[in-house]
Amino acid sequence: xxxxxxxxxxxxxxxxxxxxxxxxxxxxxxxxxxxxxxxxxxxxxxxxxxxxxxxxxxxxxxxxxxxxxxxxxxxxxxxxxxxxxxxxxxxxxxxxxxxxxxxxxxxxxxxxxxxxxxxxxxxxxxxxxxxxxxxxxxxxxxxxxxxxxxxxxxxxxxxxxxxxxxxxxxxxxxxxxxxxxxxxxxxxxxxxxxxxxxxxxxxxxxxxxxxxxxxxxxxxxxxxxxxxxxxxxxxxxxxxxxxxxxxxxxxxxxxxxxxxxxxxxxxxxxxxxxxxxxxxxxxxxxxxxxxxxxxxxxxxxxxxxxxxxxxxxxxxxxxxxxxxxxxxxxxxxxxxxxxxxxxxxxxxxxxxxxxxxxxxxxxxxxxxxxxxxxxxxxxxxxxxxxxxxxxxxxxxxxxxxxxxxxxxxxxxxxxxxxxxxxxxxx
RNA sequence: GGAGAGGUGGCCGAGUGGUCGAAGGCGCUCCCCUGCUAAGGGAGUAAGGGGUUUAUAGCCUCUUCGAGGGUUCGAAUCCCUCCCUCUCCGCCA
Numbered sequence: 001x002x003x004x005x006x007x008x009x010x011x012x013x014x015x016x017x018x019x020x021x022x023x024x025x026x027x028x029x030x031x032x033x034x035x036x037x038x039x040x041x042x043x044x045x046x047x048x049x050x051x052x053x054x055x056x057x058x059x060x061x062x063x064x065x066x067x068x069x070x071x072x073x074x075x076x077x078x079x080x081x082x083x084x085x086x087x088x089x090x091x092x093x094x095x096x097x098x099x100x101x102x103x104x105x106x107x108x109x110x111x112x113x114x115x116x117x118x119x120x121x122x123x124x125x126x127x128x129x130x131x132x133x134x135x136x137x138x139x140x141x142x143x144x145x146x147x148x149x150x151x152x153x154x155x156x157x158x159x160x161x162x163x164x165x166x167x168x169x170x171x172x173x174x175x176x177x178x179x180x181x182x183x184x185x186x187x188x189x190x191x192x193x194x195x196x197x198x199x200x201x202x203x204x205x206x207x208x209x210x211x212x213x214x215x216x217x218x219x220x221x222x223x224x225x226x227x228x229x230x231x232x233x234x235x236x237x238x239x240x241x242x243x244x245x246x247x248x249x250x251x252x253x254x255x256x257x258x259x260x261x262x263x264x265x266x267x268x269x270x271x272x273x274x275x276x277x278x279x280x281x282x283x284x285x286x287x288x289x290x291x292x293x294x295x296x297x298x299x300x301x302x303x304x305x306x307x308x309x310x311x312x313x314x315x316x317x318x319x320x321x322x323x324x325x326x327x328x329x330x331x332x333x334x335x336x337x338x339x340x341x342x343x344x345x346x347x348x349x350x351x352x353x354x355x356x357x358x359x360x361x362x363x364x365x366x367x368x369x370x371x372x373x374x375x376x377x378x379x380x381x382x383x384x385x386x387x388x389x390x391x392x393x394x395x396x397x398x399x400x401x402x403x404x405x406x407x408x409x410x411x412x413x414x415x416x417x418x419x420x421x422x423x424x425x426x
Numbered sequence: 427g428g429a430g431a432g433g434u435g436g437c438c439g440a441g442u443g444g445u446c447g448a449a450g451g452c453g454c455u456c457c458c459c460u461g462c463u464a465a466g467g468g469a470g471u472a473a474g475g476g477g478u479u480u481a482u483a484g485c486c487u488c489u490u491c492g493a494g495g496g497u498u499c500g501a502a503u504c505c506c507u508c509c510c511u512c513u514c515c516g517c518c519a
Contacts, residue, residue, distance in 0.1 A: 004475090005482095041476060045488050052488090055500040059444030068499085075499045243436065243473095364474090368436080372482075373455075375473075 001361040002103050008034055017106045020113065021323035030099060037092045044085040051078050102211055105358040107323055108332040114322030120335070121322065126306065127315035129339050134402040138342030139393040140273040143169055145404050146424050149274070160271075161263065161278045165392075168422040172408070173281070173392045175415035177256050180283040180308050184385060187304070189254040189285065194234035196257055197225045202237040205363030207329035207355075214264040217278075227260035231284035232382040239288050240363035243375050249367060250297050251288035254385065256281065273393065275347065280389035287381040290367065291357065294379035298354040301383045302334050305350040308386050312409045314394050315339035317346050329355045336386065338394045349390045352383025 007014055011027035018025045058071045112121040143149025148169025154162035165173055185191050197219065203209040203226055208216060217227040228234055235255050244251070258281050270276035285304055287297040302318065309316045321333040330353035337346035357377040360366070366375040399407045405423045408416050 038476080041488085045476070048488060049486095051499075055498095056444070058499055062444070072499050079499080245436090373471080374482080376482090 001100060001358060002106060003357075003361070004100065007100065007103075014103075014106070018104065020107050020111065021104060021326060022115065023104055025103065030096075033092065033096050033099070037089070037096055040085065040089040040092055044082070044089045047078065047082040047085055051075065051082060054078070104328045105331050105355060107326065108354075111326065111332055112320050112322040115324040117322075117325045119322040120325055121320040123318045123320055123334070125315070125317040127310065127313070127339075129315045130341060130398050132341055132400065136341045136397075137400060137404075138273065139396040142396045142400050142404075142406060143273075146406065146422055148172075148422070151273070158278075161276065163274055163277060167425060168416070168419060169392070169396070171416060171419075172395065172412065172422065173388060175412045176312075176391045176395070177281060177283055177388050178415050179311075179412055180385060180388070180391075181254055181256055183308060183311065184254040184283070184285060184304060189252045189304075192235060192238075192253050192255040194231060194255050194257060196228050196234075196260075198228055198233050198237070199225055202233050202240070205237050205240050205365075206233050206359050207362065208233065211328065215262050217260045217262055228257060229261050230259050230382070231255040231257040231282060232286065235284065235286040236288070236359060236365075236380050236382060237363060239360075239365040239378065239380075242365060244288065244365075244367045244378065246290065246367045246370055249288065249290045249378075250293055251286075253286040253288075254283060255286070256283045256388075258282075274389050275393060277389060280387065282387045282389075283385050285352075285383045285385040288365070289379045289381060291376070291379050294354055294356060294381060297379075297381055298332065298334075298352065301352050301381060301385070302336070305336050305352060305383060305385045308391075309336060309338060309349070311411050312391070312395065314391075314398055316349070321351075327351075327353060329353070329358050331356045331358065334383075338390065339398065340394060341397050341400075347390065349394065350384040350386040352381070354379065354381045356380075 002014065007030065011025070011030045015025040015027040054071070054075050058068050058075075061068050061071055112119065114120065137145070140149065140151070143165075146167070146169055148165060148167050150164040150166065151162075153164040157164070181191055200209055203216070208229060216229055219225045219227065234257070235253050238253070239251070258279055260279055263276060263278060266276060274280070285301050287294070287301060289297045306316070306318070316336050316338045319335045319337055321330075321335060326333050333351060333353040335348050336350035336352070338349040339345075340347050356379050359380045360377040365378045365380065367378050368374070369376045395409060395412075396406055399409060401407060401421075405421050408420050408422060413420055
């Protein structure tokens with residue numbers, strides 16, 4: 001949610017900034033709407049003030065033992081007028097709220113210009129790509145050869161875009177997750193285990209609702225809940241309606257969760273393998289920060305995700321998302337893309353965003369400013385550190401060997417019970 | 427699922443339909459006193475929206491006592507529905 005004050009005082013500036021991300025905001029229409037709102041609100045509040053005053057004097061008269069019937073008669077018509085004025089006001093406010101809830105975050109001035117992902121800016125490429133002087137297999141072929149990846153089973157059990165992992169490959173997936181959590185906890189992150197089912201208020205807070213409900217799996221029985229599309233939702237909502245003591249900032253959380261996404265609109269994209277699933281797992285980093293610190297936190301979070309990829313010995317690049325590719329709630333987003341030999345390209349494995357006060361305003365997440373003593377909005381940041389399913393894909397492909405086996409990255413060997421090479425069973 | 431108790435400010439906790447945004451306490455801030463510390467005395471201290479304004483200062487105003495409805499001139503207080511917490515029972519990984 002954008003600052004209503006900024007929106008009111010300078011909607012044209014908002015429109016200009018949102019245009020950088022390809023969003024059309026009709027500043028004139030908003031201005032007109034706000035003018036109507038102001039008129040109606042003033043009227044309604046005047047009536048309310050009058051009624052409050054009269055009711056108060058009735059109370060005093062009654063306490064003094066006076067006859068209050070004439071006073072009551074004088075208020076007779078007020079109630080209906082007030083009712084009508086309130087109804088009108090609420091209608092306009094609802095209209096205005098709907099507009100505001102649909103507005104994406106203002107981009108950082110430094111965000112690159114551009115219309116789609118082709119315009120993203122590559123900041124750096126890190127690590128050596130593997131030298132595979134044999135016929136490169138993709139992770140599906142590797143996984144099937146190792147009897148560790150079974151898309152048909154997933155399809156039978158549930159449907160398209162679900163997969164069963166088994167044996168050493170399943171363990172590798174688990175090893176990746178544990179390795180990543182440990183790495184973040186080692187530098188001061190607090191590990192959280194959170195609900196995978198959330199209510200609509202939480203999804204509103206992080207910005208998935210009301211606009212992006214189609215991307216979510218919704219539960220209607222026995223309660224109206226949703227499966228989380230990312231740990232960002234439950235973890236960030238920890239501070240919803242809270243006033244955090246400033247000395248606790250920044251809050252740094254790491255949580256491993258499954259993520260459930262309907263993938264509406266992704267028909268035909270990445271249909272093979274584990275790149276795009278309805279259910280995948282992720283190790284998520286969340287920072288809840290003082291506004292002055294959030295940019296530094298953002299950089300530090302990117303460094304965390306990079307450390308994971310570097311630790312795994314994977315080649316990756318860091319990309320600064322342009323206006324056409326950045327998400328609804330983000331002011332600035334860096335993506336980490338990992339090298340996939342089978343696709344001969346980099347694919348997203350982590351996305352790290354600073355939403356500044358956009359989510360905090362929606363969810364009433366604040367800290368108490370020591371100088372003024374007043375609550376101020378926090379900044380919230382989220383980023384994958386990193387996506388486990390895609391990390392598994394990356395390890396299988398980058399560590400494949402000519403004989404069809406897969407070498408276990410050194411840092412994962414302890415998590416694999418000492419296993420150094422994954423070979424086909426039996 | 428059954429029976430009962432309860433949800434009030436940063437926290438705890440009072441509150442008979444009217445002068446209650448709400449006693450008291452804790453915490454916090456400022457001041458005083460005490461030659462350090464501890465203790466003591468005084469004052470202040472909820473949040474959000476709107477208007478005015480250069481202003482996140484002041485002033486005016488509205489809203490908020492779990493959520494949503496209702497009764498009433500007037501609701502923290504009365505009525506209805508829902509949510510949550512706690513205790514006991516039942517069920518259960």
